[in-house]
Amino acid sequence: MAKVSKKKKKVRERTERRFLAQSSQNKMIVAALGAVGSAALGAGIYGQVWGHFERAEGQWVSPVVALAAGGALVLAVAIWLGTSADPAVRVGDAGVALEKGELRRMPWWAISSLTWESGNAALVLVGKDESGRDLTFKVSARSHPHAAAWLLKEADLRATDVTEVPDEARARFAEPDAHAGTVIALEPMQVVGRRCAKSGKMIAYEPDARICPRCERVYFKNKVPKRCKCGLPIAHLRDAMQGDDLEETADDDSGSHEVAEAKEA
Ligand SMILES: [Zn+2]
Incomplete structure (x- = not known):
């Protein structure tokens, strides 16, 4: 029976996960400092707005202002400790x-x-x-x-x-x-200008490139080895359309490899 093949070019979807650094400081200490700092800052501001504290003789700053300032400082320390400087x-x-x-x-x-x-x-x-x-x-x-x-x-x-x-x-x-x-x-891979991992040949035309889906090594279409350097069998990529996903067919020994090899012989 004749195969009616719909030439549908599958584009391999590429994704990655982005991780933000976590603080290596003790979470309880950071939380406690944050709570104390926020409470003091809030109390200080409340006192400043609605309170009736007067600056006593000889005091250079009202206790309410000192409370707010101290609270803000402790809160700042908590934020500083709670965030890590490590890059994402x-x-x-x-x-x-x-x-x-x-x-x-x-x-x-x-x-x-x-x-x-x-x-x-x-x-x-x-x-x-x-x-x-x-x-x-x-x-x-x-x-x-x-x-x-x-x-x-x-x-x-x-x-x-x-x-x-x-x-x-x-x-x-x-x-x-x-x-x-x-x-x-992720964006589709840029292959033009890359060199074939087997022959060193420069890829000048995108359809000539074959990409290993496991390690993303690039091969020139007729230089594709049976196995990629990462160990994945990729012989059938020689005939594949660029960008085909071979994850499911990689270990499937039925047909396609033999066909590909027979053609070369
Ligand atoms: Zn590979």
Whole structure:
């Protein structure tokens, strides 16, 4: 029976999760300071507006003003302690990114090592950014527990060979929380100007590019290996339309691979 194929180009949807840093300070202390500061500030303002306190002889400031000022100061300290200076972290299809001024992103394929630094309780990423510049960053398990858990889970899948995190460290991480962070849709990948991960050939024309959906390595269409460097079988991408999602068909051995190989022989 003839196959009626509707040429529908599926565009692979790319997303990532954005995580804000949590304060590493004790939450109870921050909450207590916040409550005391707010109460004192409120009482001080109330006293100032409706109270009948007079500045006593020799006092340089009325106790009511002192109460409000003190309250504001304690509240400011609580806010300062309660917010962390660590930048926001993003984890998703495009890799790991740090919002430190500009967004610096390390794609999965560009990670050369992911290790654990027990002193700082942080995951340490060493590799390159999208433009090939050296990049190293840390994701603290204290200020970024959710981001770190997601990062480890994704790296185990997408950058298996370079992930070396000991079991003692893994024990710190709970199962990644599906509700943690904010899911952001990413732009489609820019492939023109990238080099084929197999042949080094420059991609000049978008339909020539094949993208590994696991690590986002780019291959020239007739240089696609049987397996991507990340380990995912991608031979059938040779015939696929650029952008096809092969997640479900990756381990399916029926047909398509053989067809692709027979053609080349
Ligand atoms: Zn790959």
